[in-house]
Amino acid sequence: MTIVSATEARANFQSLISRAEYKGERILIQRHGKSVVAVIGLEDLKRLEALDDAMDSAALRDAVEQNDGFTTLEEIDAARRSVHE
Incomplete structure (x- = not known):
């Protein structure tokens, strides 16, 4: 470098x-x-961003696996719609 x-x-x-x-x-x-x-260079940046995305995805998967009370956006949206109906 x-x-x-x-x-x-x-x-x-x-x-x-x-x-x-x-x-x-x-x-x-x-x-x-x-x-x-x-x-x-741009190719280095793309590799760095892909690595960052992969690490974020892995962290999210770990958080979901460790949290029994995890709620998806779809579940939140469905619950909000049922309250407003």
Whole structure:
């Protein structure tokens, strides 16, 4: 992973975009010596989002399995309709 200062990133932003897009390079940008943001290609972002979605789905499945009183949205909607009828 490449690390650049915010000043360098500002001066070379177009180059950093190209490196991330075409070479798949991951670029970490630091401000005052602390990492603050990263420039990554779109394919990396898609993989990261897919992983995040999978983790959220797994957490939801675990929560449902551990909660005997889990209520679905369909059940809530049906209960609300029966009250208003």
